[in-house]
Amino acid sequence: MPPVTGPAVQLDFRKEFDARRLFNLRQLEVSYEESTGTLWTFMRPDGRPSYNPALLDDFHAWQQGITAMFADRPHDLRFLVLGSRTPGVFNLGGDLNLFAAKIRERDRAALVGYGKSCVRILHRNLNGLGLPVVTIGLAQGDALGGGFESLLSFNVVIAERGAKFGFPENLFGLFPGMGAYSLIARRIGAARAEEMILTGRTYTAEEMLEAGLVHLLAEPGQGIEATRDYIARQRRRHAGTRAVFQAGREVAPLSLEELDRIVEIWADACLDLGERDLKVMQRLVAAQNRLPSALAAAE
Template identity: 60%
Template structure:
């Protein structure tokens, strides 16, 4: 895998899926059964994540993880490295019996945004430098994480993508790797890559073609438009619609209502992966197609990409200003989430 500065040293090449692991049957001391509620566990390395907040709710055996991007709300190399370490930590905890887990929920703390997708600033700089290998390395890092997630780490758990803000480009791609998508009404989904002459190359076509058929998948990728959560729900991409501001409550309601059938449901999702198998090799081949296409972008295409980066920077600035106003209003005794 080609390396990117700050990425290769943190990511270990993903070898591919392994057989489903069952829950350990060895006896455990009561104090070892679960991580303390709503506290990240240093034992699994989860407290060391710089851009992902992790909490465990022991009453439902649910691990909640929220992106807290440093900079633009996109999938920067450090964010990818954090997600890979998070997956490693879950596997370690499950493997040694110290992590009792039924659900993994993934969302974002960035106001109004789930994820705006790939690191466009990185893309533009590597394309201008003619560094196709770096693009392949970035893309492979993305699909390695995505492939592990779409297989639920080969664990008997259910993965849930929680959408409380817009999911565009690679952000939308990442959501498609979850078993269940719960989205607040009015949130937006889409693939804007065609606007600057590219396509989403980290799984979108593979997932959508299997869910919607190749013709509808191509239409969605090529039209460049945004879709509402309501439209995604009609297509069957979003499974549960939540009212604005009620996303987390909707996840908890879903988990509570799913208690009796959880075991059968996670087995059905596993069976579905066998029927609609997506190999890591397929994903990596598409990454290579994407990287080669990126090297053919014109200066005009790159200028559009860089203008989008500036727009993302302005969005980040507004979010930071709003957060600062909130902290000031709460006073020194207040606290932020």
């Protein structure tokens, strides 16, 4: 009898491939702790600690792999944690080199494509990948621009004292166009969202705790241990905690269509930038490019 090669078998193979790939991503370090039902993930970006296109591809594969691995046993995944292996940095945001190049080329489609890739990752994370999971963003260092945006899509944000948060895009005439306004406005109000975005001010972890955008503080170097403590405390009340976050999504839903429309606004704003703005952007890139080597030398 010939082997079965119908759609169901092909689908099973695809799921198996995605699940295996989850633990072999280039810029994401992933491990599953079965005893607590926790999937630990740490960003290890190539070069500048920002969301380069290859890292975005890894995040899409990461989400596909999680879905493939746990779709048939959803209650095995209870907590999903994302942190960073870059000392002193969670993530510095968008790929500014790419932005500057595409702005000079007047390539609106590429800018929109990058933005829509980001918001699809954010929107799936915001909705827990459709799984009964509590998501935890662990900031052991600075989360700026798109790095802060992505952090806001987690149910719980744990930050080490000394970490900084903010949106520097206003320095070069832009705004964070991939979820920041939508997420902050829903949590603490539109006026505060506009203040944070338009001033370009940097905030401490303590200030973000007071504002309600960070949920727990850890001492420097103790972020992972603080996350483990949180998971240990929540294990018996996981169902109720998860349900509260699910209810929050019902009360203040955020649609992918809204995020896409804001990406379009952001892309148009990009094309309004002048050469002076692009030079400021590239000076920031140069400073960020020096950061990983400086931090490595300090370590």
